[in-house]
Amino acid sequence: MxxxxxxxxxxxxxxxxxxxxxxxxxxxxxxxxxxxxxxxxxxxxxxxxxxxxxxxxxxxxxxxxxxxxxxxxxxxxxxxxxxxxxxxxxxxxxxxxxxxxxxxxxxxxxxxxxxxxxxxxxxxxxxxxxxxxxxxxxxxxxxxxxxxxLVTLSATVSGEVIYIDGYGNCWTDIRHNDITISEPLMIGTQTLKYADVFCDTEEGHAFWYFNSSGFVEIAVNQGNAAQILGLVLGSQIKRN
Missing domain, CATH: 3.40.50.10790 (S-adenosyl-l-methionine hydroxide adenosyltransferase, N-terminal)
Structure with a gap:
């Protein structure tokens, strides 16, 4: 393969x-x-x-x-x-x-x-x-x-958007083993809490979860998180 x-x-x-x-x-x-x-x-x-x-x-x-x-x-x-x-x-x-x-x-x-x-x-x-x-x-x-x-990259601290998929979901470089589900994330002044899956939140509400590839992802249930939250590649995600 x-x-x-x-x-x-x-x-x-x-x-x-x-x-x-x-x-x-x-x-x-x-x-x-x-x-x-x-x-x-x-x-x-x-x-x-x-x-x-x-x-x-x-x-x-x-x-x-x-x-x-x-x-x-x-x-x-x-x-x-x-x-x-x-x-x-x-x-x-x-x-x-x-x-x-x-x-x-x-x-x-x-x-x-x-x-x-x-x-x-x-x-x-x-x-x-x-x-x-x-x-x-x-x-x-x-x-x-x-x-x-081999060439190495400059050291960075995790906490930024590294990919936005076709739904507007925002993948961050925070990995599943770097954070606990009790930690809220901050985008500007907005606090996002963890949910297991999309249907655990109300339609139009933002949350964070572990996506299927093990990345912390910012999402909106049946909405475009990038547009609604004003996120772009490189946007900073703060941890409380």
């Missing part, structure tokens, strides 16, 4: 071109789009979302991960063997939290190059072929690198 995780979105040619290249190298391998709307260019948000989302995915998959505003620059192309699976993408911090959550990690710089390599689309021309070869257990040119030498 090959799993994609990108900020490409669903419009334009990018996902189609990358998946077509995947199928050239792994024609019988199922391809699952885990997330195609990572907030554009937001490596730190992508890193947190990726680590949370893969908790409910098969370990043995090959994860093709492209949030790569530095494409064509000095960042290395890498692949990581993490326990039973592989992660392929740029060395820009995108895999930081995946690495932290796995006990056995080996890192490699990708040295393989195909016949053509666009300066601006390594997802199609470099990462997709490598992911396909990994899925088929085909060897390619790579060199081991120390995990400690």
């Amino acid at each position: 090959i799993v994609t995780f990108t900020d490409f979105g669903i419009t334009g040619p990018y996902m189609g071109q990358m998946k077509a290249r995947l199928l050239q190298y792994a024609p019988c391998e199922p391809i699952i789009d885990l997330m195609v709307d990572v907030p554009a260019f937001q490596i730190a948000y992508g890193a947190k979302l990726l680590a949370g989302l893969v908790e409910n995915m098969p370990e043995e998959a090959v994860y093709l991960c492209v949030v790569d505003p530095g494409v064509g620059g000095q960042r290395k192309p890498i692949c990581l063997q993490c326990d039973g699976g592989w992660f392929v993408g740029p060395d820009n911090g995108l895999f930081q939290y995946v690495i932290q959550s796995n006990e056995n990690v080996q890192a490699f710089e990708i040295l393989w190059r195909g016949e053509t390599l666009s300066k601006s689309f390594h997802g199609r021309d470099l990462f997709a072929p490598v992911a396909g070869m990994l899925a088929q257990n085909i060897d390619f040119d790579k060199a081991a690198v120390p995990v400690d030498d």
Whole structure:
């Protein structure tokens, strides 16, 4: 199984071109789009979302991960063997939290190059072929690198909106093991209490809960939390 995780979105040619290249190298391998709307260019948000989302995915998959505003620059192309699976993408911090959550990690710089390599689309021309070869257990040119030498992100304190879904629900970077259900959250002057599920609150009321991927999510029962509460990416969520 090959799993994609990108900020490409669903419009334009990018996902189609990358998946077509995947199928050239792994024609019988199922391809699952885990997330195609990572907030554009937001490596730190992508890193947190990726680590949370893969908790409910098969370990043995090959994860093709492209949030790569530095494409064509000095960042290395890498692949990581993490326990039973592989992660392929740029060395820009995108895999930081995946690495932290796995006990056995080996890192490699990708040295393989195909016949053509666009300066601006390594997802199609470099990462997709490598992911396909990994899925088929085909060897390619790579060199081991120390995990400690990989790019790391600046330390941040959790408590901001990192993703807004199509319903207007706001995912925060607070994880299920970082907070207790007795803690209210503050958005401006408004206090939000915990509820298990949407139907535990009145229609139109805001609350917070643990979503199915283990993130604290701000929601409104049958309403758009982002619009109603004025939340955008990066909005701060205060804890009492």
